[in-house]
Amino acid sequence: MIAEAGHFALILALFFTLMQSIYPFIGYFKNDQNAMMSARANAVVQFMLIAFAFAMLITSFATSDFSVALVQKHSYSLQPLIYKISATWGNHEGSMLMWVFILTLFSALVAIFGVKLPLTLQSLVLVVQGWISFTFTAFIIFTSNPFIRLSPAPIEGRDLNPILQDFGLAIHPPLLYCGYVGFSVAFSFAVAALIEGKIDNIWARWVRPWTLLAWMFLTLGIAMGSWWAYYELGWGGFWFWDPVENASFLPWLTGTALLHSAIVMEKRNALKSWTILLAIITFSMSLLGTFLVRSGVLTSVHAFASDPTRGIVILCILLVTVAGALSLYVFRAKLLTSQTLFQPISREGGLIINNLLLTAIMIVVFVGTLYPMIIEAINGSRISVGAPFFNLASAPLAAMLAIIIPFGPMLAWKRADLLGAAQRLAIIAFLAFCLGLLLMWRLDNDTPVLASFGLILGIWLIFGAIYELLYRAKLGSVPVNIFFKRLFGLPRSAFGAAFGHMGVGISVIGVIAVTSFQHEVITVMEPEKSVDVGGYEVRFDGVSDRAGPNYHEEYGQFIISKGGSQIAALEPSKRTYRASRQNTTEAGILHLGLSQLFITLGDPKNDGAYAVTLFYKPLVSLIWGGAAVMVLGGFLSLMDRRLRIGISKRVKKMPDSAQKPSMSEA
Amino acid sequence: MTKKQKRLAVIGGLLTVGGIAIFMILFAAQDNLLYFRSPTDIIAGEVDTKTRIRLGGMVEENSIIKTNTTITHFKVTDYAETIEVVYDGILPDLFRECQGVVTEGTLGQDGVFVADIVLAKHDEAYMPPEVAESLKNETGSEIGCNKEQSS
Numbered sequence: 001m002i003a004e005a006g007h008f009a010l011i012l013a014l015f016f017t018l019m020q021s022i023y024p025f026i027g028y029f030k031n032d033q034n035a036m037m038s039a040r041a042n043a044v045v046q047f048m049l050i051a052f053a054f055a056m057l058i059t060s061f062a063t064s065d066f067s068v069a070l071v072q073k074h075s076y077s078l079q080p081l082i083y084k085i086s087a088t089w090g091n092h093e094g095s096m097l098m099w100v101f102i103l104t105l106f107s108a109l110v111a112i113f114g115v116k117l118p119l120t121l122q123s124l125v126l127v128v129q130g131w132i133s134f135t136f137t138a139f140i141i142f143t144s145n146p147f148i149r150l151s152p153a154p155i156e157g158r159d160l161n162p163i164l165q166d167f168g169l170a171i172h173p174p175l176l177y178c179g180y181v182g183f184s185v186a187f188s189f190a191v192a193a194l195i196e197g198k199i200d201n202i203w204a205r206w207v208r209p210w211t212l213l214a215w216m217f218l219t220l221g222i223a224m225g226s227w228w229a230y231y232e233l234g235w236g237g238f239w240f241w242d243p244v245e246n247a248s249f250l251p252w253l254t255g256t257a258l259l260h261s262a263i264v265m266e267k268r269n270a271l272k273s274w275t276i277l278l279a280i281i282t283f284s285m286s287l288l289g290t291f292l293v294r295s296g297v298l299t300s301v302h303a304f305a306s307d308p309t310r311g312i313v314i315l316c317i318l319l320v321t322v323a324g325a326l327s328l329y330v331f332r333a334k335l336l337t338s339q340t341l342f343q344p345i346s347r348e349g350g351l352i353i354n355n356l357l358l359t360a361i362m363i364v365v366f367v368g369t370l371y372p373m374i375i376e377a378i379n380g381s382r383i384s385v386g387a388p389f390f391n392l393a394s395a396p397l398a399a400m401l402a403i404i405i406p407f408g409p410m411l412a413w414k415r416a417d418l419l420g421a422a423q424r425l426a427i428i429a430f431l432a433f434c435l436g437l438l439l440m441w442r443l444d445n446d447t448p449v450l451a452s453f454g455l456i457l458g459i460w461l462i463f464g465a466i467y468e469l470l471y472r473a474k475l476g477s478v479p480v481n482i483f484f485k486r487l488f489g490l491p492r493s494a495f496g497a498a499f500g501h502m503g504v505g506i507s508v509i510g511v512i513a514v515t516s517f518q519h520e521v522i523t524v525m526e527p528e529k530s531v532d533v534g535g536y537e538v539r540f541d542g543v544s545d546r547a548g549p550n551y552h553e554e555y556g557q558f559i560i561s562k563g564g565s566q567i568a569a570l571e572p573s574k575r576t577y578r579a580s581r582q583n584t585t586e587a588g589i590l591h592l593g594l595s596q597l598f599i600t601l602g603d604p605k606n607d608g609a610y611a612v613t614l615f616y617k618p619l620v621s622l623i624w625g626g627a628a629v630m631v632l633g634g635f636l637s638l639m640d641r642r643l644r645i646g647i648s649k650r651v652k653k654m655p656d657s658a659q660k661p662s663m664s665e666a
Numbered sequence: 667m668t669k670k671q672k673r674l675a676v677i678g679g680l681l682t683v684g685g686i687a688i689f690m691i692l693f694a695a696q697d698n699l700l701y702f703r704s705p706t707d708i709i710a711g712e713v714d715t716k717t718r719i720r721l722g723g724m725v726e727e728n729s730i731i732k733t734n735t736t737i738t739h740f741k742v743t744d745y746a747e748t749i750e751v752v753y754d755g756i757l758p759d760l761f762r763e764c765q766g767v768v769t770e771g772t773l774g775q776d777g778v779f780v781a782d783i784v785l786a787k788h789d790e791a792y793m794p795p796e797v798a799e800s801l802k803n804e805t806g807s808e809i810g811c812n813k814e815q816s817s
Contacts (some may be wrong), residue, residue: 100797132789163759233758234756234758235758236761341694342672342675353678356679356682356683357683359683359687360683360686360687360690361687363683363684363687363688363691364687364690364691364694367687367691368691381701381702382701382702383699383700383701383702384699384700384702384720385695385698385699385700386698386700386770388694388697389694389695389697389699390694392690392693392694392698393690393691393693393694393695394690396690397687397690399687522736522754522755523736524735524736553743574759581757582759582760584759584761584776585759602736602756602757603756603757605732605734605735606734609734611736611756613755613756
């Protein structure tokens, strides 16, 4: 009965989404308050129905009800409970249901927290959300129904793909989807503004927290995926420029640009139509990502076997959404233009350069990702665009961006003093240069020039972010106690921006350190033999067996020592899963401060010897640590009083004096 | 700024971004595009020994020779022609006989393909589109291997 209840709730939800797509929309044109109001309740009911359906699917998975086809295909009775649950979204049907679940969750949040929005805007936003929910709910019901039964019911399942049986991958899809789908709110706000033909800085103030929230989830999701690929696939790489990875990176790039352009719109009432365009593009990129992952059109190590007809349906949804939103944009955007004075040397000027560079990187990644598909369609030759292309094409743009980031917050709105900012930052540049040299000397003696430049850039970003806070608190020019008072009195969004930029710097250092200074040894090791990896002595003590809950594993025993004293033991393993007979490699990872020692076990050779890959990865943890710092920055910004959801109107009514700090907000 | 100046600024900005992006793309694409080739293409002499390519097809049955070093030999076939491949490194978990594989490297003078990357995949049932395509072109249907291992 559980699956049928879920199925029923899903169908019921389809009717509610249809109603939300039409009724309040008509209400908007007829100026019918009640019809517009109905969108709120509808969004909440719809969310509860989808949540119920999703909960029923999770229950079917958790209780291993193999009479449900999807459960039988992707689960196994001996799987640990957490992987039984995560198996719910470890497949196409379940992940699409989760997609819609998160979508309706965001709609419900807009309905509940947006009561202070102008009713017309709120109901239009919910109508647009309704269009998306309706399309995808229909997509699930008609092409990817997760609740189909099997008769007769098999007694055992076929097991979840073993490499998905991992904690990182249990939470990676929910985080990533919260990011993807979270951008639907910005999209709906943009389309609503276009329909209404009016937009103001209140709009930007409302869009920013939602964008920020989605951006935080997307950042976490990408970082989690990268971390998972790093330890689970056993190659020791953190980013492969694989089409599916790029698909998550594209909305991140435009989403980051959107965050910044929304600031300009809020503070200076400028860049309106550009911000709207970015909101549309960002969600379109999210849909593109869904399409690429779910259709299997591109060769990707991340691709899963898929049904091409579903791909075509998603492609149609994508094309209709993009074409619809963009034509609306073409016809309506001119209503939104603003008459603001604009000086190139100013905070807003800096933010525009940020946007231009992020967009340029986005175009590079976009073209590189889709190029093989286009070429094949044109002349049939099959090519692939790999890491060398993306690194070469995007690194210079990213470096330019890194150079200008610390300047941005030092520039004033409207008209700024670039020379002054440069003078103030000179000391930071000098410090970054010295520290970069020191770090290089610690990592390696003969450093490539480009790598040293990268390290210096990373440090420049971190110091620049810290310096900005100190500068704004007037370090040195006021007594110490006043300095601290000022520092802690800075708006949280100032800390948010500083942490966000610092996080970028931290990740840059991690990426450069690993790509340029890692030490890799691929060898055949006999028992009792040792190798030297990055200054650590690793001894191989042979291989033993043991059984896990639903797998059997061979694990190698490695003793790591430095300077003669033993520091740790690692047990990388190769698992064979019982139900599917598939193998996975579990890397052994030893954290040495921010660096890591990474060992994977390969094939057995003669006399108990094994092929082994060993890496010393300096500062590798910084890659994901940086992402965590960025998310922390996002969180701090979100906690800012002026951005807190629902407070926008009150702030506006405050007298001038109370509004003052917002003028200098980052 | 007047309206006209503003429009010029917008167009100028967009052209700059587009220009930079296109320049970077063309610049980086010069040497970094990899062509996908099948064993038939190689036998037909369409591949020289200097260019990096991707070679794809099925791993031929009983062709995997594991040595006592990290080097592995195997054969990639599209059921019309077969190419010997040598790879130094640790193979991905899902590398098996009778399964689609994509390798990256260069063709040696002796006709043996020297791979430095063997692509893994996440899903047993997944077949890289290029491999599926090239198998379809050559035979019209999948033949040869018994599919026992991949059930």
